[in-house]
Amino acid sequence: MSVTKCRVVILETSDLHGFIFPRSYADHAEARRGLAKVAGAVSLMRREHPQTLLIDNGDCLQGTPLTYYHARVNDKPNNPVVACMNELRYDAAVPGNHEFNYGLPYLQSAVRASRFPWLSANTVDIATGKPYFGRPYLIRQFDGGLRVGLLGLTTSYIPNWEQPAHIAGIRFEDPVDTARKWVDFLKQTERVDAVIVSYHGGFERDLQTGRPSEKLTGENVGYAICENVPGIDVLLTGHQHRAIAGSRINGVCIVQPANEGRFLGKVTLTAERHADGWNITETQSELIPADRFEPDPAVLEIAGEVEALAQTWLDQPIGFVEGSMAIDSHEDVRLREHPLIEFINRVQMDVSGADISNTALFDNQSPGFGERITMRDIVANYIYPNTLKVIRVSGRDIRAALEQSAEYFELGEDGRITVSRAYLAPKPQHYNYDMWEGIDYVLDISKPAGQRVTKLERDGKPLDENEQFEVVMNNYRAGGGGNFTMFQGKPVIKDIAKDMVEILADYIRERRTIKAEANGNWKIIGGAGR
Template identity: 30%
Template sequence: MLKNRPFAPEFERGQTSLRILATTDLHMWMLGYDYYRDQPDTGHSLAQLAPLIDERRNEVPNACLFDNGDLLQGTPMADILVEDWRMDETRANPVMQTLTQMGYDAATLGNHDFNFGLPYLDAAVQTAGFPYVCANALRHRAEHPDADQPYLPPYTLLTRSLRMADGSDQDIRIGVIGFVPPQITAWDRQHLSGRIQTRSIIDSARFHVPRLKNAGADIIVALCHSGLGRSLDDRGQENAGLALATVPNIDAFVLGHVHRTFPDSSYDGYPGVDPSKGTICGKPAVMPGFWGSHLGIIDLTLEHAGDRWSITQNQSRVEPVTAAGQTTPTTAQPLAARVQKSMQAAHDRTLDLIRSPVGRLSGRLHSYFGEIGPTLVECLISAAKQAKCRELITQRSIPDLPILCMTSPFKSGGLSGPTFYTDIPAGPLALHHVAEMYIYPNTLMVIRQTGAQVLDLLERSAALFTQIKAGDQDVPLVSSLRPHYEIDWMHGLSYTLNLEAQAGANRVKDVIHQSEPIDPEADYIVATNNYRVAVAQVPIAPEDILYEAPMMMRDVLCDYLKSHQDYAPIRQTSVRFQPFSEHTTCRLSIGPAARDLIDQDPAMSVIGETPSGFLDVRYNLPAVENAAANRRVGT
């Protein structure tokens, strides 16, 4: 909803400005409340961002507001809204109603918006009072894009009246086109197989952008739920922002998906990228964080001559949620109050749900140190998967094979910040604790793999670690730009990681199953989740998928904890780093709440605090001369 305001005096006759405001990856952080910890959290959310949105919208004569996807999935409130809809499919989606009230002009979809299936997504989008667009998700993919049947309109054309420098109003047609990672058909196969197909982001842009331009778009804004990436080539990549910038006639970009910010100095050195000005191949772009942490702002200076508009200047930036009220006294609290009011009923039902009792813990359960070994949370997840597999072997004629369980450190700091950990004290367990242990709506999958395939999985995960040579000091163990959830640990095996070897060069050593070396020819059951199967680089034959059903991993955990009413957190894995020939250390970034655990571990010491609020921790890697130092990975 573009609003006209009094104009700044520095513009000349025939000129005006247009401010593009954008959110992305809100993941149902609608209100300032952390449902995982059952406590208020004012560090992010759409309600906390609302004052900043209104401030930045009110200080310019012309502004548009867009959302870039991954809106409908994330917090336990998302689960509540899905259940509400299943009980009454005529119920309007309060999230879409909220964004409509806030004056969003258009939006696109993110990959996680497909997590609950198409019927729910269809109903939610139909509730929105603004257009949803997506150019590369298709109900049917034809041989040529001309004959494709799109899932949503590929683009929309917004006609808006801009306030010019001389006080007059002039119409402009803003084309908005949307894109989603084409990998959605693999990631949500159980929902989308036979229903949705995709084209690559770049192929879709090359086809639709000229048509949007010919339809009369004066400027074109791309809402691309995709990261920046480093490649200008298009091979259907997940993060295609850089390649998209090479498509003619796109004037501005909103990116997302990877939960990072742009402009940001971390993108220095990327081809064609100017992190200070916020441009990609000379075109302005923003990537506004996640969970309502930042607002993306692109300011365009426009000139109108005859029947043509041209962009003469541009500037991009992202502002953190805490920036509201720093420049002018905020007048936007009513907007935040409207967000609170529209989501209050869902909030109250969510609180009732997350406080449901599940069981008890007899000791502290945490997910710290997820980059150096399976955390206590992962060990619990593995135990629950193993129990469910035994049940399935009995009930569903699944082959009685050795059971291995694959887990990843979901809440383990990293790009999501120094408080992004699970840390549950001994005592009663409620449903919100289970949601905190397993934050994604993944479903259980049980597959058959040969020992050789298991070794390949381990090797690909080991490639994420930095190569460290004997004698190195304080080398980061894992790149700060790599999400920790990409690490896979395999429970049910003991094995050694050789960090001195190059990635992909037999880093995984001495893989033992029940006192014997793993047999490359033998078959094993691997309990994992639908996402991990979807992103597997080696296709899995249909006959090797032993169990695939919409059983949420959270339900697997709940069943296990209800049958283990006084669960004792215990480490059940045996993964080691191969000892180094001389004293060698690496560097870890750990949440400050783990300081007591760090102090108790003689292999760790705190160096200081990072600018982002982590503890900068030195970790002494095992040395050959100290046989006892060949300790299990983890703490």
């Protein structure tokens, strides 16, 4: 029997976060990324390779003012992300953790509107014991009869972040165990010749050394999947917003295409058919930069109606600032109390009635507030659809949380305070450094980790570690998100199920003018020149 060859190209997007249009929502500046530009890469790949699979690996429905507007303000038009994915003829999508942010009704509506299946074998309906999204896998047959199976998996750490109502009736099972079960089923029962796993999660270990690269919480288990599940040819990953290609783990070809449509992930799978069946002879991964392509006019047109409505909404004036809440240096905001952080904490305390609050500066793009505040300013600074919870914690828990935040910093070679490398790689985690109001504290970064809280007081007295306090924070942190395990399982005194964007906008509207001020209740010390 003569040898028959078959080549299949697998294309992956991941962590699009609603980024369709190649421009910034903060200032309209050009952004050389987004689904409209990725669409050009997809078109080229399809012209060059007649046999392709196009897969989204999760976190596509949330992340920009466009998606917030559609989910929270006006869902009458078609879902812009799903409509564009339909236009691009995606073969499948995997739900990521942020797919649940707007609640199950919104997610279910997006799934119904999709002309492609959503795959997540380990996201299980508790009532039936079956995959919540219906299909755990997809099979495609290519030239010569080559059968390729695609299995979807979602990070199982979601219950540690998401509001319980948004995942009611769902159980997130271990991805490694689930992969082992379904890969075996695909090979033995479905008789597929190649297995692709699309896992919304990343790698918990260094790709070269295998050493842990983060705390092994179970949030990312891509390395373990490759090491412990035989029969996988390709692992598509995401969640960590990393640009990864050209690597293998235990012989498995891996890829991760960063975030917001910066790259299109590409894996070329080559198979040969002999008398005894198909053999996978080669798998190669690469990243195709989106900035090489012009935005696809069809994609821009499909999402254009909702985009125009969202832009009008973003320019609505809300109020004014007396003084300045503009951010000149994101580093300085985290080293010295800034009026924006003080303001957010004060709003949280006002709406919740709690006397202690914490919040974070989520990323290094937040512009702060100028003299005039619009909705655009609010969503540019508060980028997540968080709600608030008031939980009861001990003084000991507060100290532990401050020590956890203090690990965000380290001393550089010049003795100056800088961001710890663990908070920059494998992806930036600026959102896991909290700043507090309602207590007075000092963090000394020259001290060893775990011993950096050198002052912790309330009302001029040392904080009693056995005393109970009511603290307001966002729902992500209240559930222990960011490895703040001291908050997990604590009594919830109040659950404020209103988005912080709305809370901030309403607060400013009611007052019209807010005052920029900071009381200096905390300090970071221990670095050269400080």
